[in-house]
Amino acid sequence: AQKITQTQPGMFVQEKEAVTLDCTYDTSDPSYGLFWYKQPSSGEMIFLIYQGSYDQQNATEGRYSLNFQKARKSANLVISASQLGDSAMYFCAMREGSDRDDKIIFGKGTRLHILP
Amino acid sequence: DSGVTQTPKHLITATGQRVTLRCSPRSGDLSVYWYQQSLDQGLQFLIQYYNGEERAKGNILERFSAQQFPDLHSELNLSSLELGDSALYFCASSVEGQGSEQFFGPGTRLTVL
Numbered sequence: 001a002q003k004i005t006q007t008q009p010g011m012f013v014q015e016k017e018a019v020t021l022d023c024t025y026d027t028s029d030p031s032y033g034l035f036w037y038k039q040p041s042s043g044e045m046i047f048l049i050y051q052g053s054y055d056q057q058n059a060t061e062g063r064y065s066l067n068f069q070k071a072r073k074s075a076n077l078v079i080s081a082s083q084l085g086d087s088a089m090y091f092c093a094m095r096e097g098s099d100r101d102d103k104i105i106f107g108k109g110t111r112l113h114i115l116p
Numbered sequence: 117d118s119g120v121t122q123t124p125k126h127l128i129t130a131t132g133q134r135v136t137l138r139c140s141p142r143s144g145d146l147s148v149y150w151y152q153q154s155l156d157q158g159l160q161f162l163i164q165y166y167n168g169e170e171r172a173k174g175n176i177l178e179r180f181s182a183q184q185f186p187d188l189h190s191e192l193n194l195s196s197l198e199l200g201d202s203a204l205y206f207c208a209s210s211v212e213g214q215g216s217e218q219f220f221g222p223g224t225r226l227t228v229l
Binding site: 035043045046091103105106108109 | 118149158159160161164172174204206208217218219220221222223225
């Protein structure tokens with residue numbers, strides 16, 4: 001079973017609108033972390049935002065916020081006031097459990113297109 | 117710029133050959149991770165090293181091996197290359213065990229002909 005599910009393979013959004021990219025995860029570990037990465041067409045992976053499973057508040061970083069709904073195992077990324085430069089592939093990812101093992105499991109990604 | 121460097125940026129080689137990909141982590145980061153990104157498999161974790169020791173293993177083929185050196189740089193060795201090994205190989209580094217983000221290098225694009 002997939003541990004990270006991103007149900008939107010692609011999205012088209014008008015510039016300046018807010019965008020929500022969906023992500024659900026599956027884990028039985030009480031301690032985990034959730035990440036969002038952006039991959040522009042140039043190929044590099046850019047870290048956007050992190051949410052720990054014990055964090056009480058939703059993470060925010062500038063125009064990015066993470067809508068963390070623990071009971072629903074959902075970690076949606078919200079981008080406010082979208083810009084043309086936001087066009088990219090977005091990956092949701094999860095790190096489970098132990099301090100010793102920091103591997104991250106990635107979802108298949110959502111390709112976001114911002115329209116002028 | 118994440119501070120993680122990878123060389124080479126592009127690599128074109130033939131089936132059956134062996135290549136070495138190199139990664140230098142961010143200053144102060146002790147953990148190095150290798151990922152493979154291909155069109156059909158997506159982004160797959162291969163292996164993690166921490167301060168010279170292997171810490172976690174993912175979907176890494178037996179034909180592939182890695183190591184982390186005392187200066188903390190890491191190398192990923194790919195041997196007996198097959199067409200299906202063509203992919204973007206990322207290295208990432210992080211502060212160990214803190215649940216913090218992993219910073220990715222620019223990747224090495226490997227093409228096997």
